[in-house]
Amino acid sequence: MAYDFLEQSTRLMKQAAEIGEINPDVVELLSGPGRLIAFRIPLKMDDGSSRVFDAYRVCHTDALGPTRDGTRISPDLNLDECKALALVMSIKHAAGRIPAGGGKGGIAADPGKLSKQEFERLCRAYIRYLRPSGPDCDVPGADVGTDMQSMAWMLDEYEQITGHHAPAAVNDKPPILGGTLGGYEATGLGVFEVFEAAAEQIDFKLEGARVAIQGFGQVGSVAAKAFQDAGCKVIAIREIDAGVYSEDGLDIDKLLEYREENGSLEDFPDADSISNEDLLTCDCDVLVPAALQGVITKEVAENVKARMVVEAANSPTTLEADEILLERGVTVVPDVLANAGSVHLCQMERTQGLSDDYWGAETISEQRRRRLVHSYQKAAEIAEEHGIKSVRLGAWIHALKRIEEAVLARGWC
CATH class of the missing domain: 3.40.50.720 (NAD(P)-binding Rossmann-like Domain)
Structure with missing residues (x-):
């Protein structure tokens, strides 16, 4: 039987919620995305023909902060995959004590079969279709099939649309455009x-x-x-x-x-x-x-x-x-x-972009290591408190408790 990423992720969330005694109304809220859009991108090809590409953006929950990260461009991308990835991204952010929610999306396309000009037009078109988006709402980043160049095009398109510079509107961009050092590694x-x-x-x-x-x-x-x-x-x-x-x-x-x-x-x-x-x-x-x-x-x-x-x-x-x-x-x-190193780096990228104060590689490396180690130690501690062997469940329980606190404070449940 084919691996069902969304089913497995949702089941894991409910298992952690039961052990952590998370409010059932909060669990119900988190059992599906808070907002999603699916759209089709018409693209003029280099030879004058036209093609249409399916695209998605899923925002799981913004209880802790703006939804962020993840733009995949791959031939088999579908909405369920985006839903699962957005849920997992919410957990990564919350488990790492990052004030953000999970966002994932992308385009069902094969970058290897597009010319550079076609690929650029596709990336720019994707950012035009995102509604709403921006530093305080939903921030796309790189993932499978995208890189710093893709994000540079998306940032430029966003800034052309809005008419002002906004380095925190897109993650994983080149340092010259407000990105952070240390992204590749x-x-x-x-x-x-x-x-x-x-x-x-x-x-x-x-x-x-x-x-x-x-x-x-x-x-x-x-x-x-x-x-x-x-x-x-x-x-x-x-x-x-x-x-x-x-x-x-x-x-x-x-x-x-x-x-x-x-x-x-x-x-x-x-x-x-x-x-x-x-x-x-x-x-x-x-x-x-x-x-x-x-x-x-x-x-x-x-x-x-x-x-x-x-x-x-x-x-x-x-x-x-x-x-x-x-x-x-x-x-x-x-x-x-x-694998949350890039997630923490994106948070540092956002902080630098909003403050216009950019850090050296040594500071970034030390910050990344400290945050990752603390997150693991906290998850292991929570697993021990609940008498379970699974650090995975410890991380999910920790994340869900933080999201639950934010949801209840906002009066959503």
Whole structure:
């Protein structure tokens, strides 16, 4: 059966709400998005023809502050995926004590099949259709299929429409336009920093720890380098089309150079090939799913050999698999904490944009690490208070309690 991201996320929210004794009216309010729009973008192509693209924006709840982040441009994007991502983003913000709600959206399109000019027109058209939007309402950011250039186009379009500069209206833009330093590495480094905090709590030794990583994109590659620099041994890495394994450890810099030259990890010298299935269950100490949703299923969980699972991807572990891992004594570092580095960076970007006071890389790095570590420690503390093993549920309970407080203070329930 296909993985149902929205069903799993909603079920997890209700499970956390029951344990945390969240007001039932608040749970009902949070069981669906507070606002959503679906629209169609007509686009004139370079050859003179026209195409129409489906697009969405989902704002889950703005009880804590403006909804923020996440603009995906991918061929299979649909409204349910946006709903699930917006819910999870609300939890990430609240669990990190960020005064914002969850926003996600995007366009069902393949950027690889569009020219640069077509892609720019599509990004600009998307921002024109967002109603309402702006620094104090709803702030889009980058996600799958978008980057700093995409956000630069969107910011420029917003400012052309409104007639004034507003760097806080769009996240993940280039520093020259009011973006923040440290954007590329924020999530990958954050994955390692939260892992480090979790490892310290269970007295897990980093030196020589064997790490397997599924996914070697922006997040996976940065995390892999951080693990290696800390003395861990990265023994397995898998991308979409190829995977490599070496019991003695892989050289991450050489892997990156090889992929840059060859376009793939296939036939990387002095290493064996490895499949996705074998990577997830290989003999390692730390497993880092950094690619797809729902890859650690019940069947996979029963064969995971890692002592720790660090979720760099969104929702890579099903709820059934999560229970099995916990029963087997595996420490699961959940996605809403482990991959929240860019979420905290966006909050810092907003603060800098509103104040017109921009920080150096050292300040940003220290702020990111401090916020991520505190969020993990708080989630672990709440899990212990409720007598549960799951730090994931601890994070969701903490987030829901903060949202509940805001909702009740506003008189919405």
